[in-house]
Amino acid sequence: MSTAGIQVPGDQTHGFLPERKADSPWVAAGKRLLRNRAGVIGLAGLSILLIAALGADWLAPFDPLAQHARDRLLPPGPVYWLGTDELGRDLLSRIIYGARISLSVGLISVVLGGAVGTVTGVVAGYWGKNLDAVIMRVWDTLLAFPTILLGVVLAAIMGPGVVTAAVAVGINNIPTFSRLTRAGVLAEKEKDYVTAARTLGASDWRIAFRHIFPNCIPPLLVQLALAMAFAALLEASLSFLGLGAQPPEPSWGSMLSKAQGFLRISPWFGIFPGLALAILLISLNFLSDALRDVLDPRRASLD
Amino acid sequence: MGKRLNRREFLLASSMFVVGAAGAACASPAAPAAPTKAPEAPKPAATAAPAAAGTTAPAAVGTSAPAAAATQAPAAVKKGGKLRYAVDADVLHLAPWVAIPQSHIFYTIYEALVKRDLKGNFTPGLAKSWQFSDGGKVITFALQEGVKFHSGKEFTAETIEPAFKYLEKEGSSYHQWMKDIVKYEVLGKLQVRLTLKQPMSPLLTFLDMAHIPDPSLDVKSLQSKGIGTGPFKVAEWRQGDTLRLVRNENYWRKDVPILAEIEAKVWPDRSAMLAALESGNCEVAFNPPFQDMPRLSKNANLVVATVPAMCLDVKMNVTNKPYDSKKVRQGIAWAIDRQRFVDTYLFGFGDVWTTPLPKGTIGYAPDLEGRIGFDLNKAKQLIAAGGFPNGFDSTVMIGPDSRAPGMPTMAEILQADLKKIGVNLKIEAVEATVCSNRWNEGKYEMSIHSYGRLKEPGEVVQAMVWRKENPEQFRSAEYDKLIDDGMAAADEKTKQDTYHRLFEVMLDESFCIPVAAVPRTIAYSKSLKNFDWSADGYIRADGMWLDK
Numbered sequence: 001m002s003t004a005g006i007q008v009p010g011d012q013t014h015g016f017l018p019e020r021k022a023d024s025p026w027v028a029a030g031k032r033l034l035r036n037r038a039g040v041i042g043l044a045g046l047s048i049l050l051i052a053a054l055g056a057d058w059l060a061p062f063d064p065l066a067q068h069a070r071d072r073l074l075p076p077g078p079v080y081w082l083g084t085d086e087l088g089r090d091l092l093s094r095i096i097y098g099a100r101i102s103l104s105v106g107l108i109s110v111v112l113g114g115a116v117g118t119v120t121g122v123v124a125g126y127w128g129k130n131l132d133a134v135i136m137r138v139w140d141t142l143l144a145f146p147t148i149l150l151g152v153v154l155a156a157i158m159g160p161g162v163v164t165a166a167v168a169v170g171i172n173n174i175p176t177f178s179r180l181t182r183a184g185v186l187a188e189k190e191k192d193y194v195t196a197a198r199t200l201g202a203s204d205w206r207i208a209f210r211h212i213f214p215n216c217i218p219p220l221l222v223q224l225a226l227a228m229a230f231a232a233l234l235e236a237s238l239s240f241l242g243l244g245a246q247p248p249e250p251s252w253g254s255m256l257s258k259a260q261g262f263l264r265i266s267p268w269f270g271i272f273p274g275l276a277l278a279i280l281l282i283s284l285n286f287l288s289d290a291l292r293d294v295l296d297p298r299r300a301s302l303d
Numbered sequence: 304m305g306k307r308l309n310r311r312e313f314l315l316a317s318s319m320f321v322v323g324a325a326g327a328a329c330a331s332p333a334a335p336a337a338p339t340k341a342p343e344a345p346k347p348a349a350t351a352a353p354a355a356a357g358t359t360a361p362a363a364v365g366t367s368a369p370a371a372a373a374t375q376a377p378a379a380v381k382k383g384g385k386l387r388y389a390v391d392a393d394v395l396h397l398a399p400w401v402a403i404p405q406s407h408i409f410y411t412i413y414e415a416l417v418k419r420d421l422k423g424n425f426t427p428g429l430a431k432s433w434q435f436s437d438g439g440k441v442i443t444f445a446l447q448e449g450v451k452f453h454s455g456k457e458f459t460a461e462t463i464e465p466a467f468k469y470l471e472k473e474g475s476s477y478h479q480w481m482k483d484i485v486k487y488e489v490l491g492k493l494q495v496r497l498t499l500k501q502p503m504s505p506l507l508t509f510l511d512m513a514h515i516p517d518p519s520l521d522v523k524s525l526q527s528k529g530i531g532t533g534p535f536k537v538a539e540w541r542q543g544d545t546l547r548l549v550r551n552e553n554y555w556r557k558d559v560p561i562l563a564e565i566e567a568k569v570w571p572d573r574s575a576m577l578a579a580l581e582s583g584n585c586e587v588a589f590n591p592p593f594q595d596m597p598r599l600s601k602n603a604n605l606v607v608a609t610v611p612a613m614c615l616d617v618k619m620n621v622t623n624k625p626y627d628s629k630k631v632r633q634g635i636a637w638a639i640d641r642q643r644f645v646d647t648y649l650f651g652f653g654d655v656w657t658t659p660l661p662k663g664t665i666g667y668a669p670d671l672e673g674r675i676g677f678d679l680n681k682a683k684q685l686i687a688a689g690g691f692p693n694g695f696d697s698t699v700m701i702g703p704d705s706r707a708p709g710m711p712t713m714a715e716i717l718q719a720d721l722k723k724i725g726v727n728l729k730i731e732a733v734e735a736t737v738c739s740n741r742w743n744e745g746k747y748e749m750s751i752h753s754y755g756r757l758k759e760p761g762e763v764v765q766a767m768v769w770r771k772e773n774p775e776q777f778r779s780a781e782y783d784k785l786i787d788d789g790m791a792a793a794d795e796k797t798k799q800d801t802y803h804r805l806f807e808v809m810l811d812e813s814f815c816i817p818v819a820a821v822p823r824t825i826a827y828s829k830s831l832k833n834f835d836w837s838a839d840g841y842i843r844a845d846g847m848w849l850d851k
Contacts, residue, residue: 067719
């Protein structure tokens with residue numbers, strides 16, 4: 001069966017104008033992203049943190065857990081570039097390793113929220129009726145719970161930890177992804193290419209996931225970057241409350257929580273983890289802004 | 304998010320942000336220039352208090368407050384004035400029989416039969432004098448004359464029994480020992496005789512804490528109105544915000560209180576509380592964080608003081624592997640870097656403990672010092688001798704820092720040190736009630752714990768810490784006998800010997816290992832004169848006055 005002639009991102013078949021070597025929509029979007037200033041800044045910030053997270057074992061000057069009893073609460077200096085914490089641990093090394101926790105919580109929660117959210121969103125949007133009502137009401141109920149409360153409840157059930165924080169944030173992400181996907185599916189399923197596919201005998205599953213879903217991806221990508229930022233912030237909040245990463249794991253949130261009591265005597269203890277978190281959040285927000293710009297056909301055409 | 308930043312805007316904004324942050328990080332001249340050096344804090348004068356072990360009353364475990372008060376130049380007492388008193392947590396209720404973090408307020412509203420001073424001596428409170436008889440089983444009190452409750456009701460021998468019944472109720476902090484008072488006899492208007500089930504050696508220590516409420520009121524009224532006989536009475540209480548106390552004009556002691564009013568205000572944020580103190584918006588700040596104490600002690604307008612209030616210890620459940628081995632437990636006792644904890648968490652404002660109770664308490668003897676300490680090689684050898692030459696994996700359960708200050712920090716220090724000798728410790732932080740339940744049910748491997756009431760062993764035993772059915776699940780006939788003998792000891796010599804032996808057993812068995820004394824802290828303005836507090840670190844405001 002063929003879908004020739006239908007412009008589907010991700011589908012390399014271009015029935016019209018076969019002689020023109022056009023970029024695929026994704027490649028074109030990627031090129032536009034690299035021309036977008038906010039996008040480049042976002043990508044650069046994120047890349048730095050990604051490199052820090054992946055290369056922490058080589059980049060960190062000290063073991064992030066090593067306590068240097070004699071060097072407690074040192075200000076930034078030649079040995080400890082960003083200073084030390086109350087147990088004499090190197091702050092730079094802890095921040096570098098902390099990137100791992102923040103990014104992995106972001107990733108796990110987005111994968112969890114994204115997977116469950118998009119599948120249920122497509123199902124609710126395409127099949128609709130009672131199924132739609134049930135799925136959406138369940139997510140409405142879930143939305144009624146503040147995320148921190150959800151985190152506290154999960155920590156009580158599963159015990160505090162990074163996985164708990166990731167799952168809490170992931171569950172929190174589900175309704176947003178689901179609603180966004182459903183909205184996209186509702187708009188797309190009335191379009192001609194869907195009728196065409198149906199006429200050609202495509203099954204519902206094929207139409208929903210192979211034809212409609214790829215057209216709903218752009219807004220999801222924007223949401224993905226935002227959700228990552230939100231997840232990192234939430235992990236920090238949960239760790240701040242002692243429900244996320246457990247000592248001695250170097251999470252930015254728990255570092256901020258500890259630093260709270262030392263702000264008057266050693267402000268760098270709180271400032272640097274806070275800056276790292278700010279850089280991650282700003283980068284992801286810039287990236288999501290840029291993605292929205294380059295993936296939106298109306299805006300893209302203005303470039 | 305809708306508006307795109309142009310390059311100039313972004314660069315300006317981001318550079319301002321980075322410069323601001325870096326500026327803030329570097330503009331801290333207060334950075335500890337030589338953090339390797341212990342802060343020059345007025346060391347809690349534990350050694351200044353005369354060690355009176357073996358005398359009729361154990362010495363208080365020391366405080367820097369009396370020294371500070373003594374050095375103040377005498378000035379003419381100024382009557383009146385409002386003392387603004389900052390506390391770091393809410394006053395939950397005003398019923399004196401359930402201890403709360405803000406129980407220190409009770410010392411201004413209520414009084415007890417006896418009063419214990421900072422040197423550990425018992426002085427008359429609502430009782431003028433007292434006498435033991437029948438081998439310590441009977442105690443007769445002669446009460447003060449002319450004492451009235453804030454309600455106007457007279458305090459007499461008839462008051463004692465119904466007032467003590469409140470303290471005896473289930474849920475009362477004194478329930479454990481109050482129920483051992485089996486008979487109350489009124490011998491005259493101001494004379495009462497109490498008979499105990501068996502002699503109770505720490506009775507006077509307990510009675511010092513047993514504040515007497517007006518028994519004609521119901522529980523609810525006492526919880527909200529706080530009617531006692533104390534030098535101050537409750538004028539207004541807005542829970543979560545302010546407790547306003549005014550002078551009790553009918554107070555039985557002459558010429559006190561001197562202050563006209565005390566306003567206790569709740570500052571849940573301790574940094575804000577200290578800012579209020581430093582800017583002159585209050586005269587007393589209760590419980591300032593240790594990390595701020597070195598800074599506060601350098602402030603020419605303030606006095607800082609500490610009194611040892613809590614002991615931190617490491618518990619091990621002796622029914623669990625590998626802690627069923629005494630050698631392993633002794634190994635752990637040698638792996639605790641107590642000095643680092645005192646330097647790191649207490650900023651030097653505390654003392655290393657290697658005996659179950661400190662110098663000055665009954666049962667303490669210098670020969671007990673040095674039986675445990677910090678030596679990782681020795682720890683490793685002992686753990687190997689206990690059958691674990693390659694170390695082992697274990698979990699340490701801790702409660703939140705708010706419940707027992709220092710637990711998380713101690714856990715991290717212990718974890719890092721034990722790792723060096725092959726013991727991998729996982730820290731499990733649980734909620735406060737979960738922590739208590741699991742202690743009581745013995746569902747833990749190792750835990751960090753803290754307890755107050757450090758004046759004599761009998762108190763700690765009654766506070767359910769060193770009891771026979773202890774959370775460490777350590778059971779021994781000798782231990783049980785020593786606990787019983789210590790509680791019932793009729794004379795000081797027997798008590799001293801019994802508790803000395805108890806300490807020896809505890810150190811040898813190492814199921815509950817002392818770490819450090821965590822003091823109660825206070826900072827107050829130099830305009831506050833004649834500052835006084837109890838051995839528990841609770842303020843006694845009757846003699847205080849403001850020079851301004």
